[in-house]
Amino acid sequence: MADTPRPLPVVRAMIDALDRDLLQIMAKRMALVAEVAAYKRQHGLKIRDASRERELLRDRHEHAKELGLPSDEIESIFRLLMRSSRDHQAALRAEVPMDAASYTIAIIGGHGRIGRVMARLFGDLGHRLLLVDTDTTLRAEEAAAVADVVVVSVPIDVTDTVIRAVGPHVREDALLMDVTSVKEAPLHAMLEVTSASVVGTHPMFGPSVHTLQGQRVVICRGRGDAWADWVAQSFAARGLVITETNATQHDRAMSVVQVLTHFQTQVQGLTLSRLGLPLAETLPFTSPAYLLELYVAARHFAQDPALYGSIEMRNPRTADVTSAFGQSVHDVADILARGDQAAFSRLFEDVRLFFGDFTAEALEQSSFLIDRIVERA
C-alpha cells in the first residue's frame, strides 16, 4: 500500500470497474450453465450432482485461501452461484425427458396461492393448463372430465367437498391429486370417489419462496404407480426435494413440524403483544436470536389465520402437543422461580440428548444464518 493512498473516488471507480468484470464473468458462466442443462437433458442426467458440488466448493475454498480471501464468505458466494445455476437448469427443463408427454392439467383453485405455484410448476414443464377457480366460467367438473391430471388445490375446509364434487368426473386413465396440509382424510376421500389413479401431496413451502430449488414436497401414493412416478419425476425436474411416506406417518410428523412450531410462534407473539413493552423499545437491543424470533413471528402473523387455524384444529394430536407445551412452561418456570441451577442444567442435558448428532449441523447452520442476519440488519 502506498504511503499516500489514491483519492477515495478514484479507488471506488476502480472497484466499480472490477465489479462490472465480475458481473460479465457471471453472465458468461450462466451461458455455460445453459449448455450444461442441454447436455443433461440429452443424456438424461440429474441437475443436482453432489460430488461435483462438493468438489467445486472445496476447490474454490482452497483457492480463496491461497489468494488471502476470506474463505467462508467466498464459499457462501459460490453456494449462491450454484443455486442460481441449478434454478437456471430447471427453468431450461434439464431434467425433463426429451420425449416427455405433454398433458392437460386441470388445477381446481388455480388462482389461489398454492394453485398458482402448481400452475407455474406444470407450465414450466410444458403442459397445458386448465385453471378453475371461484371466478372462472370454466367449472371444476367440466375441467376434470377432460384433463389427464386433476389437481385439487383449495382451502383445507372445502377440500373434502371439492374432492367429492370433481372425483366422479375424473377419467379412469387420469390422475386425481391434492396438495392439502393433512393427508389421511383427503386421500381417503379421493380413493372413495374415483377409480382413477390417486396421489396425495403436501408442498412444504409457501407461495412467497423465491425459487422452488430445494423446497420440500411430501408424496403419499394412493392408487396407480405410473402416475405417482410421473408426479415424483415432475417435482424433481423442477428442483423439489421429495419425501415419500404414508398418510398416517405424514400426519403424525406434522403434529410436531407444523402444529408445535406454529403454536409456539403464536404463544410467543401473543406474549410479546401483552407484555406492555412496545416493540420499538426493544429493537435497539436486538440480538441475532431475538431478531430471528421476531422475523419468524411477524411473518407468521402476516399470513392467513384460516390456513393455520385449519392446520392446528384439524390435526388429531393438537391437544397432546399443546398440553405437553403447557407442562413444559410450568416446569421451566418453576425451576427459574426456585433459582435451581442444578435442575436447569439437567434440563439442558436431557434436551441435548434428544438433539444428539443434529446439534453439530445446527451449530454450523445457525452460525451461518446469524451471520446473514447481522450482515443485513
Added chain:
Amino acid sequence: MADTPRPLPVVRAMIDALDRDLLQIMAKRMALVAEVAAYKRQHGLKIRDASRERELLRDRHEHAKELGLPSDEIESIFRLLMRSSRDHQAALRAEVPMDAASYTIAIIGGHGRIGRVMARLFGDLGHRLLLVDTDTTLRAEEAAAVADVVVVSVPIDVTDTVIRAVGPHVREDALLMDVTSVKEAPLHAMLEVTSASVVGTHPMFGPSVHTLQGQRVVICRGRGDAWADWVAQSFAARGLVITETNATQHDRAMSVVQVLTHFQTQVQGLTLSRLGLPLAETLPFTSPAYLLELYVAARHFAQDPALYGSIEMRNPRTADVTSAFGQSVHDVADILARGDQAAFSRLFEDVRLFFGDFTAEALEQSSFLIDRIVERA
C-alpha cells in the same frame, strides 16, 4: 446454445476457469479495499458509508438485470463482498485515529469466551494486553493497579465479588468496565468501589460469531465521559453497532430480548424431547420454519446452562414474563380446542397490530433467510 452441446467435462472445465477469474478479481478488489482503509484512516472517515453501499447495491442490481442474471442472488453476493470489505478495513484499523494512544488493558477473565473476544478486539486496535484468569500467575489486583483500562469479564455469578476485589486497585485516572448481561447491579457495584471512570457494557453476541462487523454492543455510562467516548470509539472502530442507554432501560428490554426468547426456546426444546417422536422421524418432513426452530433450539441447548440460568434467574421481571407466557399458552390452546376460528383470527389481528410496520421488514428478511436455509439444507 448449439444443437449438440459440448461434452459436460469440457463445459465444467470452462466454468472452473471462469471461477478462477472471479477469484482473481475478488483478490484485486480486496487490495483496493486496503487502499480505501488507508485513505479513510488518514482522513478520519468512517468505515461504513450508507449512501455508497446503497448506490453500489442499486447499481449492481441494475447491471445484473441488464445481463439477464438473477438480480436478487447477485445482490446477496455483493452484500457478502461488502461485508468482507468492511471487515478487512476494520482489521487494517481504518477507523483508529492515526494519533490514537496505546493503552495497557487488563482483562479479568481474559481466557474466558467473552474475555478472548475483548482481548482480540483491543489487541487489533494496538493496545497492550494483561490477561488475568484463574490459571494465570498474574493476579487481578496486580493487573488492575497498573492498567489504564480494567475489563471485568467473568461469569455473572461472581461479577459482584470480582468488581469489589479489583475496584479499589483501579487508578483514579483509569477506567473500570464490565461486560455482564445485566447492567443495574454491576454498574452500581463499580460506582461504589472506585472513584475511577466507570462504563458498563453488554456485548449482545457470543464468542462463536465469525466477524464482529455489525454485531451489537450496549453501553451504559457510569462516570467519566472521556473514557466512555473512548470505549464507544474503540467498539465502533472494530465494526460493532452501539446502543447507548441507561441500566434500567437495558435490564427491562432484556426481560423480553433475552428472558422471553430463551425461555420459549427452552420450552420448545423440552416439549420436543417429551413428545415421544424421535427427531429423525420428523427430519424428512422439515419445512424451513421448523428447521429454523430446530437450529435455534439445538444451538441453544449446546451452550452453557450456567450462563442462561443466571440471565433468566437474575432478571427481576422473569416471573412476569413466564406467567404471561403461560397465560398465552392457555388462551391459544383453548381457542384451538374449541375450534373457534373467529377468535383465532382476532388473535392474529391483535398481534399483527403489535408488530405494525416491522412486519414488512420481517417478511423481506425472513424470505431471504428461508432461501439461505433451503439452499444449504
